[in-house]
Amino acid sequence: MARSWDEVATRLVVERGDALSRYAYLLTGSVDDAADLVQEALVRTFGTPRLGLTLPRAEAYVRRAILNQVIDRSRRDGTWRRVRHLAVAPAAVDSSAPASDDRLDLFGRLRELPPRQAACIVLRYYDDLxxxxxxxxxxxxxxAVKRYLSDGLRTLSSSIDPDGTRSARAGGENVST
Structure with missing residues (x-):
């Protein structure tokens, strides 16, 4: 027996509404976003009368509409993340002085490495070889390159405490080449 599209919509919301909300929640992780997605999917599915729509087919349409919306939102969000810096000025600009100090400090520590270790570090991380x-x-x-890289990185990292400050160097860390 063919039911009218509005009867199918009513039955779908009453009988399967919670299941559709849970499905949307799994995709979004937000109860509010899930409710919005279900509402919008129902409007898209039942906004125009569809003939011959059964309850299982209607649920499949709504689930697909929910999934399509999640995918579209992620694309829009990704696009926004790529261009947001062009439209929004940061509230405050952080000083680059600490980063400059760290770069200068790293340069000094790199110069303290044995020549082959320093060369391997520079070729690997600056020239990207x-x-x-x-x-x-x-x-x-x-x-030999792997060994120089390993020794050089260990020496460089041993001079930095976990909080990012420079610590006193332990003697005997450098292996001469």
Missing amino acids: TVDGIAGVLGISSG
Whole structure:
């Protein structure tokens, strides 16, 4: 027996409304957003009369409309994240002085490394070369490059406390080449 589209809509909301809300909640993680999505999906599905719509088909339409809205929102949010800096001025600008101090400090610590360790660190993290690329440039084995990188990073990180401040260097950290 074919039911009118408004009877199907009423039955869907009464019988499956909670299930649709839970489905939307799983996709959004927000009760309010889930309720908005279900409401909008119901309007999209039943905004114009559809002939021959059964309860299972109507629920499938609404679920698909919910999913499409979540996907569309994430696309819009992603687009907004990419262009938001063009439209919104930051309330306050942080000083770059601490970052400059850290860069200068890192430069000084890098100069304290043995030459091959420093070269490997610079080629890897500044020139973005692979281990094999560094080995080719320096004329050493890949294993040696890995060792220099490991030793150099350990030496650099040992001079920084977890809170980001410089600590006293322990003697014997540098291995000469």
